[in-house]
Amino acid sequence: MPDRTELRDEDLLRRMGAGDEEAFRSFYSRHQRPIYRFALHMTGRPEAAEEVVQEAFMTLIREISKFDSVRGTPQAFLFGIARNHVRRLVESDRRFVPLAEDDDLQVRAGQASLSYGLGESLSDDMARAEIIERVRRAVLALPEHYREAVTLCDLQGFDYSAAAATLDCPIGTVRSRLARAREMLLARLRPTPAAITRPSRAAGSR
Amino acid sequence: MKHIKMTCAEFDTVVHDVARPDAFDKPAAVIAKFHAQTCERCAARLAQAQLLAGALEAVAQDSADLGAPAHFEPALVSAFREHRRSLERKQHRQRRTRLRWLEWSALAAAAVLLAIGAWNFSRPRVIGTDTNPSVVVKSPVNSSASGAVQQIGSVETAAAEDSNSDFVPVPYGESLSSDDSGLVVRVSMTRSALGSLGYPVDEIHAGDVVQADLLVGEDGLPRAVRLVQ
Secondary structure (H helix, E strand, O other): OOOHHHOOHHHHHHHHHOOOHHHHHHHHHHHHHHHHHHHHHHHOOHHHHHHHHHHHHHHHHHHHHHOOOOOOOHHHHHHHHHHHHHHHHHHHHOOOOOOOOOHHHHHHHHHOOOOOOHHHHHHOHHHHHHHHHHHHHHHHOOOHHHHHHHHHHHHOOOOHHHHHHHHOOOHHHHHHHHHHHHHHHHHHHOOOHHHHHOOOOOOOOO | OOOOOOOHHHHHHHHHHHHOHHHOOHHHHHHHHHHHHHOHHHHHHHHHHHHHHHHHHHHHHHOOOOOOOOOHHHHHHHHHHHHHHHHHHHHHHHHHHHHHHHHHHHHHHHHHHHHHHHHHHHOOOOOOOOOOOOOEEOOOOOOOOOOOOOOOOOOOOOOHHHOOOOOEEOOOOOOOOOOOOOEEEEEEEEHHHHHHOOOOOOHHHOOOEEEEEEEEOOOOOEEEEEEEO
């Protein structure tokens, strides 16, 4: 009996369709974290990410027969399901994580700004945590299409082809959305000249 | 060496990919970086893109271990198991319904066939082009010997002595029962039809119309046939 951890996703799905419980466990174990992270980056809320994981796998259980290997990979199929749930959540919540435009944050950003020694800042735990939080909020503030592209390609490690299959759009569309998203992030994260000239505050103060 | 030039506009389209070499093919990245070395504006753009790529990588690493709570797995496995059981129950119900439908269809088809058969064999048969009605003679038949016709009664329109051939039992026929008086039915039919009743015929004259006597039981089924000559 082949080790199920070595089976391809397509084989696991086929076995799941035949009622193989262990195949389901293996598939869940392999894909629940990426789904969770995708939902977390898209919604910004851990409870929403948990809900998406649960709903995505429940939908998979019910609709496993709808998977068509010609149309895409099992991963793209599952992410497509998760994406639909994320969209419903975002639509119902209509939450917006505002990018702090206040001067304090701008000044702190000036200390750990992208324009000034980010490499050194990332090695500093406190500054690193601030940068990570700031970038995360900037991603959440992106329009949904761009947020999806950045989340899949920059935060989940998808290549253009896999992202295009998940988003059900051409590769060129993924590339253009990603380029635009990165420019928007740069614009949001770059400190204003006014902020740079203010006296800096102690790192970590909020 | 041939220099491949890149414009700043072209550089802008690839700057973010160049900042992440793993996502871009190497020769194009080399050309872009070479351009950045000669263009201050593009060098600054590349630096910005690299910083952003590093920051996004940091976010990705920070969330690398995040996942759903541990108790999700047993709950979902339970849901998977229950869904499979409900599917099996549904398939079992569908199979039973199909079998029941097949049974009723088979019964109905058998009833229809029986009715057709009974109606078909109960009709008196007139075969051939003879417009005169066949003569039906009700004559007692001595059926003491099983399968053998020993005495034929006289025929109204044709003398029994005209029939100089013996009755030939039909291949699928049963003998007359002792309480079955039997009927002799004179018909016109082609020789080929006579052959279908088990009577030996000459293939050359298969189309000829002849007269034949059919020994028919009370159930209407022919038991034997003889040629009227």
